[in-house]
Amino acid sequence: xxxxxxxxxxxxxxxxxxxxxxxxxxxxxxxxxxxxxxxxxxxxxxxxxxxxxxxxxxxxxxxxxxxxxxxxxxxxxxxxxxxxxxxxxxxxxxxxxxxxxxxxxxxxxxxxxxxx
Numbered sequence: 347x348x349x350x351x352x353x354x355x356x357x358x359x360x361x362x363x364x365x366x367x368x369x370x371x372x373x374x375x376x377x378x379x380x381x382x383x384x385x386x387x388x389x390x391x392x393x394x395x396x397x398x399x400x401x402x403x404x405x406x407x408x409x410x411x412x413x414x415x416x417x418x419x420x421x422x423x424x425x426x427x428x429x430x431x432x433x434x435x436x437x438x439x440x441x442x443x444x445x446x447x448x449x450x451x452x453x454x455x456x457x458x459x460x461x462x
Contacts, residue, residue: 352428360429369435370398387411399435415455430454 349362366372366380373385374395388394389407397404431453437445 348432350430350432357430370400383413424459425457427457429457
């Protein structure tokens with residue numbers, strides 16, 4: 347996952363990036379944001395826990411939900427303006443070789459500081 351900032355007509359990388367090497371494990375870890383914001387909403391949770399994404403033809407079925415992204419205790423420059431988050435999911439085989447199938451999607455929005 348990578349966060350980019352829109353500045354003067356271009357998307358520029360930020361320091362906010364994450365890599366999750368064992369995604370199947372992270373999907374159901376309640377301490378990680380993947381679970382908190384996305385994967386706790388599976389309708390077919392038992393099937394996904396059994397198959398994860400490693401089984402060809404696995405379908406993720408979600409219950410309807412709303413994501414309200416909010417960052418707390420962010421240090422550094424003020425986050426303000428247009429941002430996008432790019433999610434890239436790539437598959438690797440047992441020999442750690444990248445497979446031809448991947449999934450990529452983006453979420454774009456505006457960031458602003460909220461006073462408590």
